[in-house]
Amino acid sequence: MKKLNNAFSLIEIIIFTSIATFFMIALTSSLFMIMNRYNSIKENSVEIKNIAVVIDYIEKDILNVNMYPHPPYEEYIYTIDHILFFSNNRKIEYRFNNDQFERIVNGKVVLKTAKVKNFSIQYFNYEDDVLKENQKPAYCIMEFMFDKKSSHKFKMRL
């Protein structure tokens, strides 16, 4: 008599259940991994976008700086973490305040970001020496630190 195979045997059930469990675990863990990667990619892309926005503003300010004619030197501010200069006939300020970088245009804060981790400026005279007291700067080098690895240096004529 031909044997009918209407039901699974015990071994088959054990094998299929363990395979199914393995797949379920694999599926959920891979989903978790995807979600984690997704979040980190999302964060990174937003971070890079924010940095791009900051660089975008800085580039446009630096390219259009009022070299000559420019306002009297009394109106400028030259300190290590605060600079006031004129670009496109607008008063521009870069300041590092409470661990946040601020870009102020004509007295209004236009950009405030914690993406810039550190910001420092060095001033030079026409002899390419670091600026002494009571001297007028010829140019400055601004260093923007975006994270521990990447920093950007911008040279700006004043």
Added chain:
Amino acid sequence: MLKKGYILVTVLLFITLLSTAFSTVLLYVTYNFNRVNKNIVFIKNTEKLFSTLEKVKEDIALYKDDSYTSSCGGWIPKLTGYDCSVDIVPEDSKIALNLIDRNALKVFLKDSKIDVDITKTIWDTGIIDATPDIEKIFSIYKVPNYNVSDEKMILEYYKLLPYVTHNPEFITDRIKSYRTRESYLKTDKLIIGSDEFEFFRSYFPRGKEDFQALCADYMGEVNLNYVEEKVFFFYYGLVSPEKDSQAQYYWDKILSYRNANKSITEITAIFNQDNGRFKKVFGLDSKLFKVSIGYGKLRLVSIVRVYKDRKGINSTFVFTNKVWEEKYERKKNIDIQ
């Protein structure tokens, strides 16, 4: 034998889940990187503009004294061989708005019915940006001419320059000492000649004495080959005696050269013998240029000055730069209308 497997719905669900997750990530990344990409393109294009400017500066510096005049148009020949569109116009054949005698300027503005507020400070560029017609006549980038410019304005000018380290009042006091007579503009000679001009070098920082040639002049910088009618009449009136009525005669002479498509190569060709007074203001070459370079939608405008160092080698210096995207400019124009 029957093959066992996942049912179609489960497989589809799984694939959809995966593809949705991946495409969302991709969308997010591309959305955010679009800004980055724009920024990279902007930086790349501006680099191209500035590298072209460097080439233009080298080419301009190649032209020696008095060779700026050409048979066509009356100044340096058209420079070719650039990837970008390059347009070079002399900037010094205009009235030095910030440096010229205030009283003479007031009379000129009244006569020609031009509305410019000259009480504004030297750095107020807004007064020029207003209308292109005014920009044709006035320049805010011209350097002082020791024989023509107002002493007070020269002092204000030097206070704004970072490379005059000594007290700039020394320079203006010395200029004053040469200008014994009040009518220094009307004298028939150069009060400050080449020897006197050399002396001023000592007021500039050691090693940077060549800046003297960069930010000052004593001879005429208004290029007769390029000068506008209003500018010519203004400068002529500035240096000639009050009863002089030869201006129209000289202007017709200049026009005859232009109509014949010839350039003026000697100042005596226009002003016969008594050219001493005119040498103060008029010349035959240009040293200050407005260079505008276009690449795609980006445009760079630079004011470049050519000057000679002590060894007689031409050097160039950029006074100011301006970069903008033309679509914004068009929008701005529409707003004004």
